[in-house]
Amino acid sequence: MSCRMDRLLFLILAQLLTTATCGTDPDSESEESDEGDMPDHWTYKDQDWSKGYKLCKENSQSPINIDTSKTTFNNKLPLIIPEGYNIPETEQLELSNNGHTVKLSLPDSMSISHGFTQKYLANQLHFHWGSATSSGSEHTVDGVQYAAEMHVVHFAAKYGNLIEAAQKADGLAVLGVLFQVGAQDNKNYNPIFDKLQDIAAEDANVYIPGFDISTLLPDQLYRYFRYDGSLTTPPCFQTVTWTVFNETVQISQAQLDKLETSLKAAHGTLDSNFRHVQPLNRRTVFASFSPLPTSRRIVPNIDSNAPSEATKSVDDDFTLGDMLAALFGILFGCTALAFVIYVIRQRKRQRSSTERGQKVIYKPAATMEA
Ligand SMILES: [Zn+2]
Incomplete structure (x- = not known):
């Protein structure tokens, strides 16, 4: 019994690896189920996945809409x-079409730890x-769905591998x-999109x-x-940090078209995953920054003449500029106030000395008249 459960769990996790924590072909619905009573196929067209994967209807699922007005600054x-x-160029990375997405396998020499409570090693990245x-983005921000989304999947180093980590509460970290869409090709993505x-x-x-x-x-x-949150595909393990x-990355319309039309799956074009x-x-x-209402996270629909970096300094300029402006404003205000107080005191002093002077002059006159 226990062995059977282990085998089922293994099969689920094996599927997790091949689906790369992400999509499947929205058209693939006819795959034979050969793993006992465990449903082994699901589609994006019918996302009622909880019939076969109970976790998919739990309370900490992903993706979510991020309502910036309700985030908590941390x-x-x-x-x-x-x-x-x-x-290094000498290292070869596997790029594959697994029928669900395009996946780039990554070496576990890549890691992230700063910004996390532990060290996470990379496993792969893929796209939606x-x-x-x-x-086609999975996460939305203030109700806006973006053109596409990339996930860089990492697993907690202490668990040794993705399969082990995927079922641990703190097992995965996904960026x-x-x-x-911007005006120019994003050449950084050419190694992937060109293939x-x-x-x-x-x-x-x-x-x-x-x-x-x-x-x-x-x-x-x-x-x-x-x-x-969770994996955004079955079995929907709620193990993802x-x-x-906040900042988007821009790619050209031509690059987005490639992503949307190049890959095929069993039943046609692989899209809307x-x-x-x-x-x-x-x-x-939580937000790592204070998302002020006037601090726009993204320049909404990019001016076609704007350079691709157009969005990148908006938030910086606002925050830093305003902080400096506020600082200098306070300093200027204090200086001005001190100056005004000084002037008022000087005037009072002059007036009182004038009044004293008049009295001095007046007394002798009185004396003379007396
Ligand atoms: Zn994904």
Whole structure:
């Protein structure tokens, strides 16, 4: 009995690895179930996954809508520091179409620890996207769904591997990056996007030379949202510490088109591989920064003439600029107040000395008249 349960668990976890914590082909519904009574297929078209995977209807599911007005500022969430992300060219990384997403396998020499309570090692990254007619990010911010989303999946080093860690409460850490369409190609993504046509067929794979994976992340790694959630695919383990960066990354429309149309799965184009947002319930979404109402996280729909970096300094400028302005304003105010007080005192002193002077002059006159 116990062995059977272990085997079932193993099969679930094996599926977790192959689905890369993310999507499946929305059209694949006819896969034979050969794993006993455990449903082994699910689709994005019918997301009522809890029939086969009970955890999928639990209270801490992902993705979620991040309502920035309800986030809680937490000053103990520091800058995320990717370590070992610059992979040498001599190292080959597997890029594959697993029928659910495009997945880039990552070496566990890559890690993150700053900004977390423990060390997490990288395993893979993958993407979620929409279609020609719809956006495809999983997380939404203030109700806005973005063009696409990248997940960089890490597992807690202390558990040794992804399978072991995936079922532990603090086992996984995923970095979420939201995409917007900008005017220019984002060349940092070329190593991946240029190879999509070579892995069009389901289960196809190629090897690409290592490159600096950190260039795929936004610049502002100190501004992010943090909450406890789940895998966004069955079996929906609620073991993910989510980090969703505030700053988006821009890719061109041509690059987004490639992502949305290049890959095939068993029943057609692999697209719209995103899960719908789940209820927040009683969870708190923390922000590593104070998301002031006037501090826009993203420049909404990018001016086509704007450089791709247009969004990147908005928040910085606001915060730093305003802090400096406030500081100098206070200093100026204090100086001005001190000056006014000084002037008033000087005038009083002059007046009283004038009055004393008049009395001095007056007395002799009185004396003379007396
Ligand atoms: Zn994912």
